[in-house]
Amino acid sequence: MTRIPLWLLVVSQGVISAASLVVEIVAGRMLAPHVGMSLYTWTAVIAVVLAGFSAGHWWGGRLAEKPPAKALGWTGGALLAAAMTTAGAVLILPALAEPVLRLVAQPVWGITALTALVFFLPSFFAGVPAPVLAQIAVTTADRSGPALGAMFASGAIGAIAGTLLAGFVFISWLGSAATLVVVTIVYVASGALFLWLGRSRGRGAALASAVAALGLAGLALAAPDPCDRESRYFCLRVEDVSADPARPVNLMVIDHLAHGISARDLPLVQFTEHTAMLDALSMQRSARADFTSFHIGGGNYAVPRAFAARGTGPITVAEIDPAVTELAAEAFWFDPDTATVLHEDGRRALLTRPDQRYDIIIGDAFTDVVVPVHLVTQEFFRLAADRLAPGGSFLINVIDHEDRLRALASIVATMRTVFPVVEVWTQQVQPLPGQRMVFVVVGGDSRTEVDAFTVPAPDQTRFGALGDAFVDQLVEARGLVLTDDYAPIDRLMGRQD
Template sequence: MTRTMPLWLLLTLQTAVSAASLVVEIVAGRMLAPHVGMSLYTWTSIIAVVLAGFSAGHWWGGRLAERPVEKALAWTGGALIAAALTTAIAVNLLRLVATPLLDAVGHPVWGIAAITMAVFFLPSFFAGVPAPVLAHVSVTRAAPDQQGRALGAMFAAGAIGAIAGTLLAGFLFISWLGTSATLAVVTATYVVSGLLLFWLARSAALKIAAIAALAALALSGIALATPSPCTVESRYFCIRTVDMSADPDSPVHLMVIDHLGHGMSARDVPTVMFTEHAAMLDELARRRAPRADFTSFFIGGGSYSIPRAFAEHGTGEIVVAEIDPAVTALAERDFWVDPDSVTILHEDARRALLTRPDQLYDVIIGDAFTDVVVPVHLVTQEFFELARARLTEDGTFLMNVIDYEDRLQALGSIVQTMRQVFPSVEVWTHAAQPDPGSRMVFVIAAGNSPSDFDEFSAPMPFLMTFGALGDRFVTQIAEARGQVLTDDYAPIDRLIGRPD
């Protein structure tokens, strides 16, 4: 005979389990980012796998609901203990399978899907089991004239829990606890809920369930003790500082955001760039600027390598819009950035430009990336119109673009879009024959007039030569492979693609 189960208790269980399952879904994105980046493909895989797990769990839970209440509740408690165990091992399982699966699958997009399935399907499956069982119990235990209300309340509790879990994960848990501790909280929630169901069912397996629950908590402890891949885990990114120094007395640091390097700086040579895109952006900005003390606006801060170099050169006002304060804090701590040398705006760059109509700049530099893709709202015709409106008459808009030699659809589309706004659009890259299918780094320079040079060299730290692609070739790429990107339609993730 089961214990008394008031509706409020069933609703509480449903809310807690639903909240915990959605926390896992949100945390999954952060966990995958250091391995595969954060892109449309990542979130598509996460949502699809988690929903598949929920659906299969709901189906199995429906089968369990047909059993006597005591057995249904005990089996559901077992499912929650299994959810706790599979959640507890997720952190270390991901680190174990990520690289082998990516290598085995070959195609990066399917690799992301395979990793997500391996790590997050089972936690979602087991977390999906309780909903139909608890709903069935709530209806059968309710008075005949209140069964509809009970069922509606259970659905509402699931939705409220999902909302609460999403908000807690996004606004509280990840930034304050980190992924491992957040999953430990979820594991504990599943453990308590599962043991409560065993207790309600008066199940003889309660002691065995308690042992399994302790194992789940112990596995969570192991995950907590495992070093985090992040130097800083912020609301937006997993950020790492990697020491690249050849000489300990002359430090060089690389900033890695999620799984990609976003800038490198040397303490003793602030004007030397260490990446192709930074070398081109730095040199083109200073060469095209209308005066030595030019003003500049940066879309994205990263390691602040170029703003730091500009400050060393003694340019005019430097404004940086960096959405993540944690990135700035790490740049100040590990990348020798003097916060007094720049004006820092911790907000989205488009909004920063939009809300300051009276401020004009000689140079605007776009260097913001999510994975290898520029955020979609920063590559549209509407954004480029805003950027041009914030430039002085002789000002220049510079933008870093990554694309593949055998595709160039993203480059062509951005050029085609910029040409709707700027009279002059140039494309610069390393002056060397690229390997077939290789990833290429470009910088687009746009303004009212073209550059008065078509080649330059810059130290990074070895001397590298860069050149402007011919106008005819750029036009051919733009017209044959490009499309105008707008706020309504800008499929930049699909255009840049990924190598086969």
């Protein structure tokens, strides 16, 4: 075998490492339409990918003991296998998601099992080349130490480059499927290079594998896209749920959850429990009609749209994803000229505007089914209280389960350390055992003047405040004070049980 230049080994290791990290980032994005984008999604992805790399490195170390030409031939075959399993991930994930998640009902294990079935093999095969290439570099270079250091550095730099390219370029410009097709092509090219360098005899099988990988890549590109729009943050989809095509009603789906419904001809009517409560309670608690409001999370912009239709005072919305705002304007009849839209995190938006005061601050941001951790802590509630005008109110949308209510209790307990009055509102109906329930928690200086109200949601729905004695008992039994240092909101929701 002809001596391979060190630069070629270094570049190859960097390219393969970059491609493998692109797959890791894309894995989280692809899983989101099925399981959401949560701490547990990323934990499962990182664990599965690292397990695959580790197993691949072990096997690659075994291959590295073989003569260089033979080791390169095996490595080329491994990369062709990586190409096939990477392209195949686009096709098998939708097929496996529903049966796996139904079979493994516990969320953490369901996410982990699905991730392992789809993304372990691509990571395993991508982990094979590193020890083989390092062994060749060390044994053929004039100085083994610098050669080994160069190989390690190349792998790390490639991993950094792949992470940045996936997060900042590929996903938002190409989408998940096309990004994995690019990785597939990189793996095929790299595999072909190593087979050629190793003068492998199995050229027919290698050619068939390459054709199969590229064929799977083509099928991946032709597969139905679960997203109408794939942004840097979310998989976004619009569904028409109207009964009359002449009077359109659209549903916004972000990742795997419905985030709001709007009707073109009914800007003042809310179609979900949480927006109905947020809208009505804001009206109830405002001292004047032209109140100012700050909204954390835009979604389909149903509440800001209703405020604008009523002619309230200045409306500010902090929505981290510009694509969500664009979709709300295109498909949910939100007029961006009626509000000041800040495309940044809501807590940061409040923090960097110390001179602004609002009559109403609404928290309606979610990561999967939980409020983002940094938006439920004592430190955040203090910030929100500081940005309220005298007599202002803070409202937050909370989801919890009827048989737990630990997340709700902890948010109430935390808000009570900041606000003199804290109320919990929900629909006045007997919940089913274990039912997922929607609440709005209100913090302020005074109580709401009514303890119940009826508004369209879209049918006439009655909402009421939970009794103080019940809330006190709930907080005492299940409430934790959440801080920036300790806010286990996912566990409190029961996602680890």
